[in-house]
Amino acid sequence: MHTKKDLTKLTKPANITPTYARSALTENVPKYEMREQGMLPDTVYNLINDELMLDGNARLNLATFVTTWMEPEITKLMTQTFDRNMIDKDEYPQTAKIEERCVNMIARLWNSPKNEAAVGTSTIGSSEAAMLGGMALKWNWRARQKQQGKPTDKPNLVMGINVQVCWEKFCTYWDIEPRFVPMEPGRYHLGVDEAIALCDENTIGVVVIMGSTYDGSYEPVSKMNAALDKLQKRTGLDIPIHVDGASGGFVAPFLQPKIAWDFRVPRVQSINASGHKYGLVYPGVGWIIWRERQVLPEDLIFYVNYLGGKMPTFAINFSRPGNYVIAQYYNFLRLGREGYRRIHQASQDVALYLSSEIANMGPFELITDGSDIPVFAFKLKDSIINKVNYTVFDISERLRDRGWQVPAYTFPKNCEHIAALRIVVKEGFSRDMAEQLLKDLRRHLDWFAANPSHLPKQTGSSFSH
Numbered sequence: 001m002h003t004k005k006d007l008t009k010l011t012k013p014a015n016i017t018p019t020y021a022r023s024a025l026t027e028n029v030p031k032y033e034m035r036e037q038g039m040l041p042d043t044v045y046n047l048i049n050d051e052l053m054l055d056g057n058a059r060l061n062l063a064t065f066v067t068t069w070m071e072p073e074i075t076k077l078m079t080q081t082f083d084r085n086m087i088d089k090d091e092y093p094q095t096a097k098i099e100e101r102c103v104n105m106i107a108r109l110w111n112s113p114k115n116e117a118a119v120g121t122s123t124i125g126s127s128e129a130a131m132l133g134g135m136a137l138k139w140n141w142r143a144r145q146k147q148q149g150k151p152t153d154k155p156n157l158v159m160g161i162n163v164q165v166c167w168e169k170f171c172t173y174w175d176i177e178p179r180f181v182p183m184e185p186g187r188y189h190l191g192v193d194e195a196i197a198l199c200d201e202n203t204i205g206v207v208v209i210m211g212s213t214y215d216g217s218y219e220p221v222s223k224m225n226a227a228l229d230k231l232q233k234r235t236g237l238d239i240p241i242h243v244d245g246a247s248g249g250f251v252a253p254f255l256q257p258k259i260a261w262d263f264r265v266p267r268v269q270s271i272n273a274s275g276h277k278y279g280l281v282y283p284g285v286g287w288i289i290w291r292e293r294q295v296l297p298e299d300l301i302f303y304v305n306y307l308g309g310k311m312p313t314f315a316i317n318f319s320r321p322g323n324y325v326i327a328q329y330y331n332f333l334r335l336g337r338e339g340y341r342r343i344h345q346a347s348q349d350v351a352l353y354l355s356s357e358i359a360n361m362g363p364f365e366l367i368t369d370g371s372d373i374p375v376f377a378f379k380l381k382d383s384i385i386n387k388v389n390y391t392v393f394d395i396s397e398r399l400r401d402r403g404w405q406v407p408a409y410t411f412p413k414n415c416e417h418i419a420a421l422r423i424v425v426k427e428g429f430s431r432d433m434a435e436q437l438l439k440d441l442r443r444h445l446d447w448f449a450a451n452p453s454h455l456p457k458q459t460g461s462s463f464s465h
């Protein structure tokens with residue numbers, strides 16, 4: 001026997017309001033001050049997740065060099081290790097060991113000679129790695145100058161004007177005169193003779209890029225080395241090279257193993273690369289390796305004991321996620337050299353196919369074709385630039401109609417008149433998707449032809465990669 005309950009005496013469940021009828025989702029949520037009360041987890045999940053739908057689709061982002069696809073297993077592994085702080089080497093000794101193994105694998109990938117003991121570390125990306133590499137150059141130069149009783153107040157760094165912004169930051173933050181080799185029509189990265197002309201006794205080093213951000217091209221590391229040798233013979237100046245291999249550091253060893261750009265080149269003192277670019281890891285990991293422990297000045301290394309142990313560190317940050325390093329290790333084990341080669345070869349095949357199709361369309365001229373890293377830049381032909389009713393900025397904007405993100409930007413000093421589009425091909429961008437992109441590009445060219453009153457747009461959103 002059961003008795004009918006008095007409903008008024010029953011306690012109500014805590015929250016029976018349907019998700020999208022809750023106040024947080026029916027009212028405007030304050031954006032710039034913290035609310036007094038919190039929200040239920042699923043309410044706030046939906047609130048943020050919905051807003052993020054307005055972000056571009058990362059898989060259609062052909063502007064970024066950074067990884068936008070990884071195997072699902074890695075999500076599991078990274079989720080399980082979100083709590084690993086990379087700096088807690090004593091508390092997470094296995095994560096530290098994994099970092100050490102990655103440093104070893106990368107040093108060997110970059111042909112560290114058998115008789116040299118390379119040293120290195122993970123970083124948050126190539127920018128931090130570049131800061132560390134640049135600091136070592138400055139400290140070593142200063143020590144040399146002091147030893148010879150020479151002034152130490154005017155260090156300079158020689159590099160192409162095409163350097164990524166991290167090098168401009170480095171020079172500003174560490175009070176170094178940046179000496180930029182300008183571009184000239186037909187040469188869109190560092191010129192060796194031009195770089196030599198800028199070197200003097202205050203030059204802390206020359207930065208040579210493997211995979212220029214502007215057009216994906218490799219700069220001539222070996223030729224720079226030979227020219228610096230000659231300079232030394234002539235003047236006694238002994239200037240080291242730092243290679244910015246942000247992208248190419250994880251491409252050249254697989255696709256162009258014969259190009260000597262790494263520790264096979266004697267003046268290469270240090271190399272940085274982004275694990276999160278062609279190292280194939282989601283954004284959050286970079287690497288730097290020095291040729292030998294001796295080229296790393298002792299006073300840049302700090303030893304902390306408050307984590308237990310006595311751990312040497314050379315880093316800008318203290319705490320940093322450890323799971324990105326774990327993800328890098330996953331890829332090294334999962335793919336091996338063969339896997340990296342196949343993935344990058346597939347990307348390069350797509351890049352070469354796309355660039356040749358674009359070159360055949362008519363209005364475009366290739367600046368590069370994707371045969372260094374799988375990245376290429378192209379522009380409107382000079383012969384049509386003032387005759388058509390569109391610019392590269394219009395094309396970039398119109399490609400957005402189906403979500404494609406293809407940046408348009410102008411080149412730096414001496415080549416400001418060149419406005420280009422750039423396509424970065426990486427893992428996850430198939431030949432089939434390339435066909436879809438080409439179809440859309442042709443559709444837009446047809447649209448411009450059918451709309452003669454359209455006025456060309458002279459500038460676009462700023463280029464910041």
Ligand SMILES: Cc1ncc(COP(=O)(O)O)c(C=O)c1O
Nearest residue numbers: 125126127164213244246274465
């Ligand atoms: C040549 C070069 N150097 C450095 C960087 C900075 O790398 P990160 O984004 O890993 O800090 C980039 C990024 O695009 C780059 O292309």
